[in-house]
Amino acid sequence: MAKDVLCEVNSCRHWANENQCTASSIYITNHQQKQAHSSAETDCKTFETK
Template sequence: MAKDVLCEVNSCVHWAGDNRCGAETIYIVNRSSQEAANSAETDCKTFESK
């Protein structure tokens, strides 16, 4: 498991400064029904707008 999760989306309520994510859990899904081949094919469901 990653000790620190980095994120540059500072419009999220979980953004904790220094590009850190403060969420207790992270939920990321595929954008389509196929297996993702790169990060552009995924979405972070943990995101909540500030």
């Protein structure tokens, strides 16, 4: 498991300085119920608005 998770979505409550993610776990799903072939085809379900 990754020790350092980086995220540029600074409108998320789990975002911290230097793009660090402070969530205790990360949940990512396929976008639109199809198998992902790139990061653009995924969605972060961990996101919460600040």
